[in-house]
Amino acid sequence: MGTLIAIGAGIAVLGGLGAGIGIGIATGKASEAVARQPEAEGKISKTLILGCALAEATAIYGFVIALMIIIMLK
């Protein structure tokens, strides 16, 4: 049972994969945009922070669910 719980928590945390890819793409595009238009840096970084926060949420959900699996099923 303990092993299964550990595996389940591990699978839940796999959600972090998507967040990593998403934030990577967003940051890459943002640096491209800044290189092209350095004067718009303020607006770009604000949008980037928002996008990162939204993308990061999936990883956080994965983490919260993994924690819940460990605590509830123990």
Next chain:
Amino acid sequence: MELYNNNDFKFTLIKNMGNLTEKLMEELNCETVFTIPVFGGIGVAESVVVTWIIMAVMVIAAIILTRNLRVDHISRRQAVAETIVTKLNGMVESMIGPEGKRYVPYLATVLVYIGIANIIGLFGFKSPTKDLNVTAALAIMSIVLIEGAGIYQHGVKKWLHKFTEPIAIVTPINILEVFTRPLSLCMRLFGNVLGSYVIMELLKIIVPVVVPAVFCLYFDIFDGLLQAYVFVFLTSLYIKEAVE
């Protein structure tokens, strides 16, 4: 020369991990500090007490900074107070736009409160945002403000009609959004604060010196303030959308 036995090291590591699980559980369930003896006893949780401390700090700072305000020949203290208020108002206003000016003081207060709550862990208090109830309360306050702003701006009829925009078929999704928005706001803040706490504790077990100090800068200070910013940013974005 071997400084420590490998097995010994492993044993300490495992023992510390066991301690961590216990500590984590302790951090997760917020214990009641004392009970108010009315209506059959109202429990006061630790996060509430820490919130009171934050409130006291904020109120005292506000009182000290706003004493003897003058129009001309301002004191240095007043200059500081004016800078803080102008910067905060400008920051929130740039997010919410000119139409949502009425909601700026509330959002600025939430920003300051969550900011302090996230970094108060450095001073030895248990940060209130690590309690799911606190973040849930903040998120519910946010969604009530968002919908309230929509009703205030457009009236009930137009507000209800907004659920069917842009086409009628998306109505269930729009209604669902009323519940998913506070849920995601609440879980994002809670998960981030708890996540950085767990990572810091793990790091302290593996490398007890120097390295945690560096990561503490990121996880405890930068991430905490960023999450406060993100919470207010998203709330103001939703309000902006509602009053449009």
